[in-house]
Amino acid sequence: METLYAICVGAMTTGGVFLVLRGYTFAVVLGLTLLSYAVNLFLFASGRLVVNGAVILGESDNYADPLPQALVLTAIVIGFAMTAFALILALRARSDLGNDQVDGKTQIYDELPNKARNARQAGDD
Amino acid sequence: MDLMQHLIFFPVLLPLLAGILLLLPPLNGHLDRQRVAVFLINVLLLLTAVALLQKSIAAGPQMYMMGDWQAPFGIALINDRLASVMLLLTALLSLAAHTYACAGDDGRGPFFHPLFMFQVMGINGAFLTGDIFNLFVFFEILLIASYSLLIHGGGKQRTQAAVHYVLLNLAGSSFFLFGLGVLYAAFGTLNMADMAHKAAQLDADDIALAKSGALLLLVVFGLKAALLPLHFWLPRTYAFTSTPVAALFAIMTKVGIYSIWRVHTAIFGDYGGELAGLAVGWLWPLAWLTLVAGVVAVLASQTLKMLTANLVVVSAGTLLLTLALNDVQATAAGLYYLIHSTLLSAALFMIAGLIQEQRGQSQDRFVRGRPVVQPVLLGIFFMVAALGLIGMPPFSGFVGKILILQASSAAVDAAWIWAPLLISGLAAMVMLSRAGSTLFWRAQGQPAQSDGAEPLKIVAVLLLLGASPLMVVFGGPLSELTLAAAEELHRAPVAVAEVMP
Amino acid sequence: MTAIFRNETLFMTLLWIPLLPLLGTLVPLLVYRFGRRVTLALTAMPPAVSLVLVLSLMPGVFNGEVFRWQMEWIPQIGLSLAFHLDGLGLLFSLLILGIGLLVLLYARYYLSERDHMGRFYAYLILFMTAMLGVVLSDNLLQLWLFWELTSISSFLLISFWSQKTEARKGARMALTITGAGGLCLLAAFILIGEACGTYSLREVLASGDLLRNSAAYPVIIILFLLGAFTKSAQFPFHFWLPHAMAAPTPVSSYLHSATMVKAGVFLLARFYPVLSGTDLWFAIVSVVGLATLLLGAYTALFKHDLKGLLAYSTISHLGLITLLFGLDTELAAIAAVFHIINHAVFKASLFMAAGIIDHESGSRDMRQLNGLMKYMPYTATLAMVAAASMAGVPLLNGFLSKEMLFAETLHQSTLGSLSWLIPVLATLGGALAVAYSLRFIHDVFFNGEPVNLPRKPHEPPRYMRVPVEILVVICLLVGIIPDITVGRLLDAAAGAVLQAPLPDFSLAVWHGFNMPLLMSLVAVVGGSILYINRRHLFDFQGQFADIDAKHEFEKCVQWLTAAAGRLQQLIDNGRLQRYITWLVMLSLAVAGWPLLQLDSAAGSRAEMPLELPVLIGGALLLIGTVTTVIFSHLRLLALVMISIVGLIVAIAFAYFSAPDLALTQLSVEVATIILFLLALYFLPQKTPLKESTTQRIVRDLGIASAVGAVIGTLCYAMLTRPLASISDFFIANSKTGGGGTNVVNVILVDFRGFDTMGEITVLGIAALGIYKLLAGMRLYIPRADQDGQSWSKDKNPLMLALVSQSLLPLALLVSAYIFLRGHNMPGGGFIAGLITAIALVQQYVAHGVAWMKERLNLHYHALIATGLLLAVLSGLGSWLFGRPFLTTWFDHFHLPLIGEFELASAMVFDFGVYLTVIGATLLILANLGQLTTSERPKAGEG
Amino acid sequence: MKAVFPMPLHSALLLLVWLLLNGFSAGQLVLGLFLGWLIPLITAPYTDHQSRAGKPLLIGRYILRLLWDILVSNIEVARRVLGRNRKLNPGFIAYPLALTGDFPLTVLASTISLTPGTVSVDFSEDKRWLYIHALHIDSEDAIISDIRQRYEQPLREIFSC
Amino acid sequence: MLSSVILDSAIMVTAGLVLLALLMNVWRMLKGPSVADRILALDTLYINSIALIILLGLYNGSPLYFEGALLIAMLGFVSTAALSKYLLRGDIIE
């Protein structure tokens, strides 16, 4: 079971890192999300794997390690906050820089169908 | 209720409470009240830091156990000389940066003051905590606050810099957690003192794990500390953010350095058994290259803010070299240099901001432009900051430089440290003299019809610059203090072993 | 000679010598408004007093006393405030203060009304202080400190006319060269200090053998000489000096002839007893000195600019002094000291004369200046006397020291069998000196009529001439009666240089017909011939392109910055992808390296058997991961795919005994999806497929796989090792100490409640930051989807609206349920908060912003603040009982009918968490949703 | 009364759910009553359509019928799903509504969706037609009349409209 | 005794059926062809995983899985609704 768990964590890390290395903000944030899943599973694994040992006193006689669980919980919350910030920063970048690439420069071409691009603006002038 | 017994917690509590209260009536929405409130908090923080410093000198390290749970189970805040020096530095910087911001920058977007307080809270927490996961939490606090402050005021360049800074740091945070997981898996504890205590007796089977974890943390701290090749975020981030924020950010790279001290110098330092000095082999070449890359970037700079930012990289490289030296003298020298470079680079950011405002279209670019409105005042400011950063007497830079040179003179390859260190000073001199003579003297046209810098901004600059000569005048006691702090840091595992079961 | 050391407070006198001018720096800045005369008088006061103090100590010094004053400063680096006055210091102090005062007087007339006299004087006095500091320092580091101060003050003085390009460039070049030298000197001093174990000059001077025998000696010598040579403009660092002539002439005469450039040779003199005496020293110093002597003299001959000629002549004379220190005899050193005096005197007066000429005629070009004897005969006479001294004409001071040089060159073995070259070349140098001196005299004061001068030349104001007169008189007096005038001073200085009893020597004008005199004769005759036949020489020299060092230097610096710029772009291409790649690669390297040393990843802990459900779960997770990556360019799809991952991760948490995590993961997952959807609306729906090249993708896949492999291995290694952790404590104390049976929750709100407080703070700050990002954001709102299809007209689908509102009470009830049992069962404030927030967001989705605005008009940031405040206050409550922050309190109560129940301060904390989460989530999601409405976040609030 | 108990039915339902979740005890009853009072107080503004249903017997019968129908039609539909696709006769049905009111309409549409074989797709804008997708249509009229009689009619009684 | 064996086997068989169902859902998710299909598959996945979690609870004899199932029931709907609204209106909160 541990092998499979490690493989999954490795695979998710791979996917996350690959996406983080892309040139578009959306892909990067997506990658960070994937990576944070991997991170959470990894951090969780530092307490080893226990089945049917939830740390509710009196519910089991083979408790899992509660500490990493608490840490992962904190990490999930912080991860959510960070993802939200990064995503909206990506919007801001698109608003300020005109495209959604991480460097704010068009590398190949900026995709946005002309018909969808239109004049209605949601900003102060 | 004896408040003084909770003194260690004040540097975190005060800004946290302030940040919260600023969001609530009667403070929210009133810039004036917020300014006064934060100013008062900053003064309190300064006093607290002084008191803590006094305490740590008088009584050695003290602990504050959150929730009254004993170590290593609860989260400990630890105040020792090193921590309180950092707190004092932060308080001073924060006071100055905030004063500068109150001249008008604070109103260029919502929530400046609460975010500023949260930023200070995060930094102070990172300095105080004795728990490695709590360190992560405070890193995240200071990071998220810095993301938010970074974009204060808006603008394309700022947004672009923020995208890089934020995404890179988010990736960094992932590796932080990977590292933490491995360390917990190996040590079964999160308390850093406990780790230090256990490092030497770690199971052979767990040593490789501990190494991986510790080195992953080195990467993360290196990212904050601007260790090559992780330093790329720094110049644009600092150069493009608003002036007071850039000034406050001067402490940010130092948080990375500080964390390396706490983790790699203390836990995995001389007493780490098989884990001893595991970071040194990696730090050596990377720190050296950081310094060199910093010098290259300094020479390539085209605006004063960019130059200042690149000088921050140089100072980071210098500090990292002292870390690579990994002995008490070097650490002491590094601490002195850290204080000096933080204050002066913050000051130079502010000065650059003032010059930018007064030079019209040319801003702080090294091109001919209209003369500044207050050439004498800004000129003196610039001169002091520049001399300090170059490492020329009579300002604090030279003491730091000499300390480092002396600390490294015994090293096997002293030349490898001396050469880049001295050359970096020369490069700074070349660029700062060019910068100064261009910005102040290569003028055309009339100065702008403005009134010159707001008094608050001048006060802010004076606060920072004033520290530099003081650091020289009181260089004796100060370097004595840094030496004691360094000894305490390096001895930490032994000290813990005496206390811990 | 035995030195008498005194170290008493009485000798504070010594401290006042540099201190007075230091304080005096402020005087001109304060008083310049009151007119030039007052400024001059008041400015001159402190140095004048200092001079008196020096003179008062002079008898003692002549008696062999060394005055000292010392105070600890920064003992950790070996820096103390230490001054001493010995013969050498006395000599230099007299030069610095004496000539300094004359220059002050001179400058008062030289500067025009437009020049800021206060500033000029301040710089000048600052420089004076620095120079005094250099010569009086008894501590190496303090000496270096003042040494650098001379560079800085000279930078300010050279660039005094900062509007002129050449002034700025000249100043920068001087600063760079001397600054670089200063760094070398610092390095040398620290090496000396480390070798000797002290930075006290006195003690260092007594450790000559220690130094010469230390392994670092060659390095020390080279660094030290680099410092000295750059300052004293020795070849090949001489080029900065002529360009420093952009400074006002008083500066040239003071810094660039009499004092600052002498600091280098001062160093040679000061450290002569400890650093000289080896072949290395003599070889380098003599060759460099000789080369400088010849090069300077030769170049001086061709300069049309008066100050240019004098500058090169200065270089040449500095070379001469250096050469003397490089000759292996004590007498040579004495001659060097003597020439320091002589050169300072005649060169300062020459510069002043040149300044007068410039001032009164408007030109310094010798092709324009002719026949000035007629217009300013008095000045001309003074200048000619000084120039004759420079040429080494008998009865003038310059003659004496040059004669001593010639004498010393004769018994040399420094260059082995080539040593005969030294006297020959020295004589050549002498001849060249005669030639350029002749040119100075003939070309300026005779040689027909002036050509196109801007002004008609005339004599300067009376007092402008006084300094020149005084100096010329000294030239004569020393030249005629050397023993009486400078004999004792020279003895004292030379004694200090040698740190040993002086050999016999006599300062007489006449030593009979001997070899040196012959060499002098040859020089005078040769020089005259050279000058007379200068046409040929000029033609010869004309073939070579004139190298403008300043220009070259500028080009060099510009090349350097440009090269740095290119290199910088190579290092930092501004691309995030590269930054992250580095981060990832470095992490890979550091985490992977220790694994390479591990024989096997597997530890001693047995693996659990794999069960089918887990296998399928794993398969789903992998599929979800892979498809997320594959579909990442079709963004909505990728979002759908990543939801599988989130769901399976949640189930995995549930499976592996972490129900709290499962709940948290689930609720965060949904919030994340909504967040992504809200954001995706404003982003392109697809990433262009050509986003990366194939190579790039392969490379990135390679890197990512390597990282995945390392992380996976680490994970496996962790999982298969036994764990001894502090967690047993938590399990043991959760109920008794924390009052809850859900240990994870007790950790969150109690054992490590501080983390949780940080975590909700992060959430709160993120919400504030996001509000900041959204404020004033302008985005294009797509009127149609990616296929060009316009949006559905049904804004609030009926069933969705109705069912959503019916669900709200239920959702709140569930969140109350989750909240209340959190302490003992899976749940808690965070999850409950998210449920409430999502239920409210669902109302936004179903009904729109306007509808919600009417019903829920909360300031979300105030909600966040309230939540945080509650959490903090619940933690502060324990202060009342004298316990640390966050110490929890709980108790069980019994009420009739209701039964036993528990109250805990942790619940208040958890409620704070609950409110913060609601506030933050809504602030983020609702405000993002409001972007398209009139309720859009506005800048300037908060 | 209205101000204190804005939605009594909701309150009752919430109390019930609370007790379902926590089990019955005196303490939970108190807590459930409290929440049953508090939550409707908070959420009343979010409820546009106050239910006017007041016939518990009818409601009970309706629910039982629904459950029975679910059971029966599930078996029928399972057969079709597992059988050959080709035999399937799916189709859209426009169901003419007699029922009025948003809440009753929602209940009807939900009922139709819950019973296997039919899914409510949308209402016409005038809310006089409910569009349904049926997995298999033998006779459109049969389906319509079935719905009318088994669900719509009882609902009209329950909501008295 | 036998009955509990039967029960355990029934739990296993049911879990197997649910897991197969999950795999089929994922298959539909990959296949599409329309985005609506994939959302539908995700929705089904959510619902089926409720069953899986309940089964886990039965298997382990633990009540601690209940809240997870409850939350999926509540929140799965939210994400399906949001995704659908995204297809309909783009702007899910307006």
Place this chain on the structure above:
Amino acid sequence: MDDVINIAVALLLLTGGFFIFVGSVGLMKLPDFFTRLHAPTKATTLGIGSVLMASMLLTSLRDGGLSIHELVISLFLFITAPVSAYMMAKAALHKKVEPLQRTRQRELSSRITRRQPPE
């Protein structure tokens, strides 16, 4: 008694599993989106319903009391599943997802999209 309950639970579970399975088979093999849309309702209604019922029975047996909190899950599912289906159907129609060729009154789909009454 326990045996009876155990067997009943087993039966309920198998029934639930079967219908969940059937729903997902439908999702996989049915020919168009609109027929597939029937899958989750199938899974929710009888499938999950049976499993939940089994759970209630079994936990009641084990804990010796009445444990019917699973009803709340059913309640949620019964409320939300139709809305999900409705939203997805609307979305599909809007995105012009083609119904199967032989769908009866296929032409209605464009009217439904525009929420017009039938002709």
